[in-house]
Amino acid sequence: MIFSRLRNTLLVLAGLVVLGACGQNQNIALDPNTGQVASGRESSGAARVQSGGSLFDIFKGGSGEVKVNRFLWTASLEVLNFLPIESADPFTGVISTGYGRPPGGGRAYRATVLISDPALDARSLNVALQTSGGVPVAAGTQRAVEDAILNRARQLRIQAGRY
Structure with a gap:
């Protein structure tokens, strides 16, 4: 009984982590001029898709800096x-x-x-x-x-x- 509760809890937590990763790149669109992926969250324009990431990259803070006039x-x-x-x-x-x-x-x-x-x-x-x-x-x-x-x-x- 304890084993099944622990297993269910771990499955729910794993599901939440995977579900949380789904919302990371909400405003992504393809830039027709350059053919690269452009994100609406970045002020610089184009963002490159990085390979080699892991599941733990989700928990890192954003590297984008808000600039103020x-x-x-x-x-x-x-x-x-x-x-x-x-x-x-x-x-x-x-x-x-x-x-x-x-x-x-x-x-x-x-x-x-x-x-x-x-x-x-x-x-x-x-x-x-x-x-x-x-x-x-x-x-x-x-x-x-x-x-x-x-x-x-x-x-x-x-x-x-x-x-």
Whole structure:
């Protein structure tokens, strides 16, 4: 009886490991220009399929590094400078703030900013704003904050002499 429970437990664990390996390369597509496998998770473009891997390669951390646009990062901090920063991680591109009131405003807000790409582009910037009640703000308000951050980032890039 103990042997059958141990065997069943090991079979279930082995099945979970194999099932977990299935989700490793979700965003893979063939690049028509180069004929190589291109992954949507990598910013460099093409990824090469490596042979000689083992089952234990699943448990290794990802070698891909998230790169953050420095102009978007600085502009986000400058535009949202009225909010107290709770955490800022330049390696993942996440800025999380506490509640604060904008100058001349009566309602308190908090923001979470995600910069997901090294390009100075609107797709690289995601801003989530909440009121003090935890309710998301109107889409127009959120878009206005994103536009202010993007405009400031473009100004910083021009000041740096990188057109």
